[in-house]
Amino acid sequence: MEQGEKLRKLKEIKRKALICFQCGVCVGSCPVAFVNEKYNPRRILRNFLFNQSPPQLNLSNLPWLCLHCYACLERCPQNIGLSEVMFKIQHLQFLNGEIPSSFLNAVKQIIKTGRVSPVTPITERRREQLNLPKIETETGVEELKKIIKETGLKKLLFSQEEEKRSG
Amino acid sequence: MAERETGHKYAFFPGCLVTTRLPYIEAAVRKSMRRLGAELVDMPETTCCPEPTLTKALNQKTWLAIAARNLSIAEEIGLDILTPCNGCYGTFKTVNYIIKTNEKERVKINDTLKKVNREYKGKIQVKHVVEALYKDIGKERIKKEIQKPLKNIKIAVHYGCHLLRPSEIIQLDDPEQPTFLDELVEVLGAKSVDYERKMMCCGGEDLKIHPQTAYSILKEKLSSIKEADPDCIVVTCPLCMIQLDENQALLQRRHRQNFNIPVFYYSELLCLALNINLGDQHFKLHRIKADEVVKKIVKS
Ligand code: SF4
Ligand code: SF4
Numbered sequence: 433m434e435q436g437e438k439l440r441k442l443k444e445i446k447r448k449a450l451i452c453f454q455c456g457v458c459v460g461s462c463p464v465a466f467v468n469e470k471y472n473p474r475r476i477l478r479n480f481l482f483n484q485s486p487p488q489l490n491l492s493n494l495p496w497l498c499l500h501c502y503a504c505l506e507r508c509p510q511n512i513g514l515s516e517v518m519f520k521i522q523h524l525q526f527l528n529g530e531i532p533s534s535f536l537n538a539v540k541q542i543i544k545t546g547r548v549s550p551v552t553p554i555t556e557r558r559r560e561q562l563n564l565p566k567i568e569t570e571t572g573v574e575e576l577k578k579i580i581k582e583t584g585l586k587k588l589l590f591s592q593e594e595e596k597r598s599g
Numbered sequence: 600m601a602e603r604e605t606g607h608k609y610a611f612f613p614g615c616l617v618t619t620r621l622p623y624i625e626a627a628v629r630k631s632m633r634r635l636g637a638e639l640v641d642m643p644e645t646t647c648c649p650e651p652t653l654t655k656a657l658n659q660k661t662w663l664a665i666a667a668r669n670l671s672i673a674e675e676i677g678l679d680i681l682t683p684c685n686g687c688y689g690t691f692k693t694v695n696y697i698i699k700t701n702e703k704e705r706v707k708i709n710d711t712l713k714k715v716n717r718e719y720k721g722k723i724q725v726k727h728v729v730e731a732l733y734k735d736i737g738k739e740r741i742k743k744e745i746q747k748p749l750k751n752i753k754i755a756v757h758y759g760c761h762l763l764r765p766s767e768i769i770q771l772d773d774p775e776q777p778t779f780l781d782e783l784v785e786v787l788g789a790k791s792v793d794y795e796r797k798m799m800c801c802g803g804e805d806l807k808i809h810p811q812t813a814y815s816i817l818k819e820k821l822s823s824i825k826e827a828d829p830d831c832i833v834v835t836c837p838l839c840m841i842q843l844d845e846n847q848a849l850l851q852r853r854h855r856q857n858f859n860i861p862v863f864y865y866s867e868l869l870c871l872a873l874n875i876n877l878g879d880q881h882f883k884l885h886r887i888k889a890d891e892v893v894k895k896i897v898k899s
Binding site (some may be wrong): 463464466467468471493496497499500501502503505506515519522523526531532534535538539542546547548549550551552555558559561562563564565567568571572573575576578579580582583584585588589 | 615616618619620622623625626629641643644645646647649650651652653654655656657658659660661664665668711712714715717760761764765766774775798799800802804805807808809811812815816819878880881884
């Protein structure tokens with residue numbers, strides 16, 4: 433991914449964050465912040481307001497802790513749509529290679545099998561016990577793979593791995 | 600568009616977690632819907648919805664197109680799509696909303712779908728199982744069919760996030776103080792009990808990245824539920840089920856937390872109230888023993 437594209441995305445996040453008046457309503461609504469004081473959505477936004485476009489975000493894994501529960505989105509008095517902004521921050525982190533490997537593996541699982549969770553012999557036995565229809569062979573997967581390629585995710589995943597190797 | 604004279608008919612999308620990990624939910628949904636006169640048509644060639652957080656973070660365009668592809672399959676069958684999973688529901692509702700309201704996006708998404716010889720026009724609606732029960736089938740109909748009312752059963756209702764939020768898109772109930780699921784529980788004859796952290800997320804999404812956070816949220820949630828002293832918890836989502844049932848059991852084993860609160864998917868309780876036999880094996884698949892509550896209902 434070109435640096436210019438990343439900067440454009442960074443600016444977009446900053447523009448959204450600009451009207452955040454740091455009231456903390458999001459923090460007060462956030463289940464993650466409630467149990468883990470390291471995670472503070474208000475502070476994550478503030479960093480975007482003050483920092484000049486860094487080549488690496490170095491936000492650590494924190495933004496990935498967002499559950500996307502949308503509690504903050506419902507309550508933010510500035511209607512910033514924080515959980516949506518968090519998606520954009522995560523996306524930028526992904527472009528920078530700052531993504532937890534467990535997440536990468538989960539996405540690879542979807543690409544490979546078309547599902548988030550595999551069909552195991554236990555699955556099949558249970559379904560039989562419960563008189564449920566057999567799971568059809570993964571006929572949709574080929575189309576899914578094509579979509580992943582067409583929409584550029586395949587390329588992003590590839591360059592992300594390159595980045596990890598060289599960095 | 601789904602309503603016909605004979606009853607309600609839907610394109611059924613159980614989703615990955617229900618299909619592979621919690622098929623007992625699928626069994627309860629199929630049986631109770633059939634009893635209530637709703638027909639579920641299986642969808643061929645579907646894939647992960649895709650799940651509402653990760654794929655979207657990595658590449659929004661991919662997330663939109665894969666979801667639209669699944670929706671196009673229901674549209675081809677000519678039926679609204681029905682899912683028992685809050686995650687699939689959130690994805691489909693949001694993507695459907697974008698396609699119906701944003702012409703530019705619709706064109707872009709369909710440009711991608713063309714590559715796999717599909718098109719999604721945005722003609723169908725997305726429904727959650729409990730939404731269909733509340734809005735299409737209705738409380739009156741359910742009430743009429745009840746054979747074993749859940750008398751003296753106290754239930755802690757957990758809505759789950761994506762069933763309600765973002766409310767601007769979902770538009771199912773008030774995002775802060777919803778009532779429809781409580782009503783559905785009370786129609787069965789049970790009592791819905793209030794608890795402090797009712798609207799708190801189950802935390803399940805953090806299991807992959809920071810289990811400690813996921814478990815802390817779960818503990819918070821369960822402690823609050825325990826205070827209300829219910830017979831059981833009711834959920835409408837397989838991920839909430841995994842978190843509240845399976846991981847509750849894990850908390851008990853590993854951290855000696857003794858909550859011991861059975862968890863049911865709504866349709867399971869519905870089956871019990873409708874006197875539908877789910878088989879001897881069914882409730883054994885729950886991690887927190889549900890036998891006592893089940894016995895209490897069946898014996899009534
Ligand atoms: S609630 Fe909105 S305005 Fe207030 S700190 Fe959070 S994001 Fe900023
Ligand atoms: S969406 Fe994310 S930041 Fe917002 S309240 Fe939920 S977990 Fe916190």
